[in-house]
Amino acid sequence: MTDDWTLQIESLDHEAHGIARQEGKVVFVEGALPGETVRARITRRKTQFDQAMTLAVLHPGPSRVVPRCQHFGVCGGCNMQHADPAAQIAFKQRILEDNLARIGRVKPEALLPTIQGPAWGYRQRARLSVRLVVKKGGVLVGFHEKASSFVADMSRCEILPPHVSALIIPLRTLVMALSIRDRLPQVEVAVGEFVTVLVFRVLEPPSLEDEAKIRAFAEQWQVQIWFQPKGPDSVKPFHPPEAPELSYTLPEFGVVIPFGPTEFTQVNTAVNRVLVGRAVRMLDPQPGERVADLFCGLGNFTLALARSGAQVTGVEGSLPLVERAKQNAARNGLSGNTTFLVSNLFAATEESLAVLGPVDKLLIDPPRDGAVEVVKSLGRMSPERIVYVSCSPATLARDAQILVHQQGYRLRAAGVANMFPHTAHVESIALFERGSG
Numbered sequence: 001m002t003d004d005w006t007l008q009i010e011s012l013d014h015e016a017h018g019i020a021r022q023e024g025k026v027v028f029v030e031g032a033l034p035g036e037t038v039r040a041r042i043t044r045r046k047t048q049f050d051q052a053m054t055l056a057v058l059h060p061g062p063s064r065v066v067p068r069c070q071h072f073g074v075c076g077g078c079n080m081q082h083a084d085p086a087a088q089i090a091f092k093q094r095i096l097e098d099n100l101a102r103i104g105r106v107k108p109e110a111l112l113p114t115i116q117g118p119a120w121g122y123r124q125r126a127r128l129s130v131r132l133v134v135k136k137g138g139v140l141v142g143f144h145e146k147a148s149s150f151v152a153d154m155s156r157c158e159i160l161p162p163h164v165s166a167l168i169i170p171l172r173t174l175v176m177a178l179s180i181r182d183r184l185p186q187v188e189v190a191v192g193e194f195v196t197v198l199v200f201r202v203l204e205p206p207s208l209e210d211e212a213k214i215r216a217f218a219e220q221w222q223v224q225i226w227f228q229p230k231g232p233d234s235v236k237p238f239h240p241p242e243a244p245e246l247s248y249t250l251p252e253f254g255v256v257i258p259f260g261p262t263e264f265t266q267v268n269t270a271v272n273r274v275l276v277g278r279a280v281r282m283l284d285p286q287p288g289e290r291v292a293d294l295f296c297g298l299g300n301f302t303l304a305l306a307r308s309g310a311q312v313t314g315v316e317g318s319l320p321l322v323e324r325a326k327q328n329a330a331r332n333g334l335s336g337n338t339t340f341l342v343s344n345l346f347a348a349t350e351e352s353l354a355v356l357g358p359v360d361k362l363l364i365d366p367p368r369d370g371a372v373e374v375v376k377s378l379g380r381m382s383p384e385r386i387v388y389v390s391c392s393p394a395t396l397a398r399d400a401q402i403l404v405h406q407q408g409y410r411l412r413a414a415g416v417a418n419m420f421p422h423t424a425h426v427e428s429i430a431l432f433e434r435g436s437g
Contacts, residue, residue: 003042016424035061063087069158076146078422092416104397112415117270119421124191125267132182139176178210190261194244197261199226215239232262253304285310289360299325306334313339350379362386370395386432
């Protein structure tokens with residue numbers, strides 16, 4: 001039996017692989033799109049399904065476009081550049097709806113318009129791997145190759161801001177010239193309103209000559225360079241020692257949010273602004289109401305909610321993030337109607353949530369693991385309205401099942417935020433309300 005087949009692609013799976021059927025067996029085909037006929041090679045056989053890679057597109061589908069990035073297919077950073085933007089959004093909406101129906105056994109009463117932003121140059125945060133590769137003649141800087149620990153041989157990146165993409169080749173040259181070229185495995189990028197920070201992960205201290213070269217690089221390319229010798233808490237600015245603060249803004253709410261270069265912020269500032277605005281309008285906080293923001297981070301939603309005049313309590317498991325959120329509230333004149341608490345929300349109970357007191361409205365923005373213990377433990381809190389921002393449709397669906405079928409909420413609306421264009425990552429937002437009306 002040959003391992004090369006001609007396949008008809010029916011749809012996409014949750015990782016944006018084409019789905020075909022051959023001899024009664026499902027085949028997941030990397031690089032194929034719905035409506036296409038492709039020549040594909042089987043790469044892995046399993047009992048229930050096979051995996052394959054596209055060798056040639058015999059008949060392109062209606063959504064196929066020419067990828068903009070010259071490294072597409074090698075770099076593992078994007079896997080949907082071959083699909084037009086409308087098809088990408090339709091795919092993400094379907095993934096959200098399918099997860100809600102299959103896992104949560106729920107259907108939103110309304111589908112929200114997709115939140116969109118720039119399709120290119122959007123990634124304000126990134127971790128670039130650095131690797132000395134003698135066979136390649138020097139140092140590579142970029143993202144990993146697909147399903148590999150190797151670093152892609154990149155010269156630019158279309159999803160990074162242009163001024164950051166332009167640093168890839170100069171960074172390769174710089175690191176190659178350092179004595180610690182094989183002891184600098186990563187450069188973390190953080191782009192703010194007024195400054196771009198590069199965090200060099202240095203496994204041993206740079207020499208004085210290295211430091212001089214790094215200073216010259218920072219001045220030539222107008223960036224601030226930090227060193228990280230150990231964990232995230234060890235980061236410190238190197239050059240220039242003083243620079244504009246790293247921050248982003250939420251202009252709709254008159255909020256400025258400073259952040260550290262290794263602290264979590266959304267990678268897509270434009271989409272985040274729209275997402276925060278939609279969340280606040282959906283929650284509709286009123287002066288004097290009590291609102292809780294769980295998994296609040298450094299105050300991304302908390303401060304916008306507080307602009308309404310509501311009393312907002314932000315809860316986060318990290319003490320450093322809570323301290324940052326308090327500082328950000330003070331910076332924006334919102335200390336009077338914000339409170340921040342440290343609590344492990346992954347171990348939430350009715351008793352631990354009762355500390356918050358009665359809550360009129362609730363915002364939840366958990367990491368990929370979701371907020372299952374929170375939604376199981378609402379108990380006496382019993383908010384009338386919940387906005388749930390999710391980066392995993394599967395855990396959102398699981399938690400929605402609990403909210404609707406056990407806690408008595410209705411799933412009023414749900415929709416997608418295209419936070420990561422050209423990838424299969426699905427960010428979403430959902431509105432739950434109490435009552436049967």
